[in-house]
Amino acid sequence: MKRALISTYYKNNIEKLVSVLIENRYEIISTGNTAKYLESQGFEVVKVEDVTEFPEILNGRVKTLHPKIHGGILARDIEEDRKTLKQLNIKKIDFVYVNLYPFEEKLKENLDIKELIEYIDIGGPTLIRAAAKSFENTIILTDPEDMDLIIKNIEDLNYEIRRYLAAKAFNLTAHYDSIISSYFNNLLKIEFPKYITLPLKKKSELRYGENPHQKAVYYENTTEEGFFSNFEQLNGKELSYNNFKDIDVAWKIVNEFEEKVCCAIKHQTPCGVASGRDNLEAFKRVYECDPISIFGGIVAFNHKVTAETAKEMKKIFLEVIIAPEFEEEAVNILKKKKNLRILKVKEKPHQKFEYVSVDGGVLVQERDTKLFKSLKIVTEEPIAEYLMEDMIFAFKVVKHAKSNAIVVSKEKMAKGIGSGQPNRIWAAIDALDRAKDGVVLASDAFFPFNDVVKKAGEYKIKAIIQPGGSIRDEDSIKVAKELGISMVFTNMRHFKH
Numbered sequence: 001m002k003r004a005l006i007s008t009y010y011k012n013n014i015e016k017l018v019s020v021l022i023e024n025r026y027e028i029i030s031t032g033n034t035a036k037y038l039e040s041q042g043f044e045v046v047k048v049e050d051v052t053e054f055p056e057i058l059n060g061r062v063k064t065l066h067p068k069i070h071g072g073i074l075a076r077d078i079e080e081d082r083k084t085l086k087q088l089n090i091k092k093i094d095f096v097y098v099n100l101y102p103f104e105e106k107l108k109e110n111l112d113i114k115e116l117i118e119y120i121d122i123g124g125p126t127l128i129r130a131a132a133k134s135f136e137n138t139i140i141l142t143d144p145e146d147m148d149l150i151i152k153n154i155e156d157l158n159y160e161i162r163r164y165l166a167a168k169a170f171n172l173t174a175h176y177d178s179i180i181s182s183y184f185n186n187l188l189k190i191e192f193p194k195y196i197t198l199p200l201k202k203k204s205e206l207r208y209g210e211n212p213h214q215k216a217v218y219y220e221n222t223t224e225e226g227f228f229s230n231f232e233q234l235n236g237k238e239l240s241y242n243n244f245k246d247i248d249v250a251w252k253i254v255n256e257f258e259e260k261v262c263c264a265i266k267h268q269t270p271c272g273v274a275s276g277r278d279n280l281e282a283f284k285r286v287y288e289c290d291p292i293s294i295f296g297g298i299v300a301f302n303h304k305v306t307a308e309t310a311k312e313m314k315k316i317f318l319e320v321i322i323a324p325e326f327e328e329e330a331v332n333i334l335k336k337k338k339n340l341r342i343l344k345v346k347e348k349p350h351q352k353f354e355y356v357s358v359d360g361g362v363l364v365q366e367r368d369t370k371l372f373k374s375l376k377i378v379t380e381e382p383i384a385e386y387l388m389e390d391m392i393f394a395f396k397v398v399k400h401a402k403s404n405a406i407v408v409s410k411e412k413m414a415k416g417i418g419s420g421q422p423n424r425i426w427a428a429i430d431a432l433d434r435a436k437d438g439v440v441l442a443s444d445a446f447f448p449f450n451d452v453v454k455k456a457g458e459y460k461i462k463a464i465i466q467p468g469g470s471i472r473d474e475d476s477i478k479v480a481k482e483l484g485i486s487m488v489f490t491n492m493r494h495f496k497h
């Protein structure tokens with residue numbers, strides 16, 4: 001007779017599996033409460049305690065951690081092991097099904113460490129890892145989704161199936177431990193641990209990656225809150241790979257501002273950002289900033305979308321609209337476009353670190369959550385308040401544009417955004433030329449030469465905001481003074497590659 005060890009935290013849905021095992025002449029061995037549950041369902045069960053001849057102790061901390069169990073799982077199908085089992089009166093275990101203590105769920109309940117550690121399953125992962133190592137001899141089931149595979153193939157659980165289930169088992173225990181590890185790292189504020197074991201779980205299969213010939217999947221961090229883990233999609237197709245990336249940028253931009261702001265994103269860079277007295281005005285000014293690039297773009301708001309703005313937006317082709325709130329009528333209007341994705345996003349960005357892959361590794365850095373170190377006027381003082389506000393607005397926008405980036409703005413509306421250029425002067429020419437009548441200019445990094453200031457003079461720019469810090473700062477300051485342009489240093493660079 002074969003033997004199956006069943007030890008599960010959640011007992012539901014095990015009856016069918018147990019019935020099939022019994023029909024196929026397996027003896028069922030179970031831990032305390034699983035055994036009780038199965039008995040209550042009318043199954044005949046042998047208690048682990050009767051196998052080990054040792055009670056479960058320390059409030060369940062030790063139940064299956066015993067040579068009579070692990071010897072039965074880990075023994076190989078070789079003479080030497082058979083002899084050992086016989087000598088020590090250990091019976092082989094052919095099948096193991098475990099589901100683990102719900103550490104992840106309990107983590108979300110904010111228990112204190114004393115209570116929480118009791119949800120770190122020790123015996124369960126040990127059973128799983130032992131059976132997975134011994135997959136040729138012991139079948140290991142961990143994922144309820146694989147139950148049908150077992151049931152269908154119960155008479156011939158071949159090598160491929162066993163090995164596949166072992167791979168799933170090690171994948172699960174690695175994930176389980178990654179959750180525990182990240183809990184301790186967070187608790188101890190260990191920001192850059194020796195090993196990164198992010199608890200990431202497959203959330204959605206994406207239609208494709210950046211291009212149709214690239215496969216892609218979205219993995220969600222199951223222990224950290226983020227706006228992607230908590231949004232409501234009110235309409236439209238499922239999100240694409242590029243949507244995810246653009247939404248991420250769009251939402252971070254609008255959350256940079258206190259005032260009512262709208263922004264449009266194309267290919268991860270803003271093509272329009274503007275404030276408005278109301279929702280409609282903010283959108284209209286974004287559209288005005290670049291009526292060409294917004295086509296097929298992502299539009300985000302940091303405030304409620306009204307029906308009248310929805311009517312305007314409906315006139316153009318957009319991929320995604322994101323906002324914390326929508327008027328009911330606005331949703332009805334936008335829903336007429338059945339593919340348009342409408343996202344009600346509840347969370348503010350709170351991701352602390354960013355991860356970027358390079359061939360063979362991952363770069364980890366803190367997210368850029370700051371704006372400036374100090375605001376130092378380096379030309380004649382004072383600077384009119386409206387110019388100062390406009391400069392800070394433009395600096396917030398340029399922070400999120402791809403480097404090299406220059407933003408030219410007027411009355412809190414980005415009129416020209418030059419971004420992603422390999423040198424600063426091209427970005428400046430782009431921004432100034434598009435803006436035509438901009439008033440302030442913001443740069444994401446310092447000016448290595450005075451050429452940007454000279455160009456700004458040609459376009460009648462009144463004030464420039466930039467980090468400063470170049471060895472030729474004095475050249476730029478001198479030209480600014482000659483042209484009557486005010487200049488402010490922020491002492492903080494915002495490259496975005």
Ligand SMILES: NC(=O)c1ncn([C@@H]2O[C@H](COP(=O)(O)O)[C@@H](O)[C@H]2O)c1NC=O
Nearest residue numbers: 009031033034061062063064065122123124
């Ligand atoms: N301590 C042990 O030896 C041990 N062996 C199995 N478990 C876990 O105990 C749970 C089942 O226990 P019960 O059948 O008593 O409800 C399962 O989630 C299983 O993963 C154990 N518990 C924790 O480590």
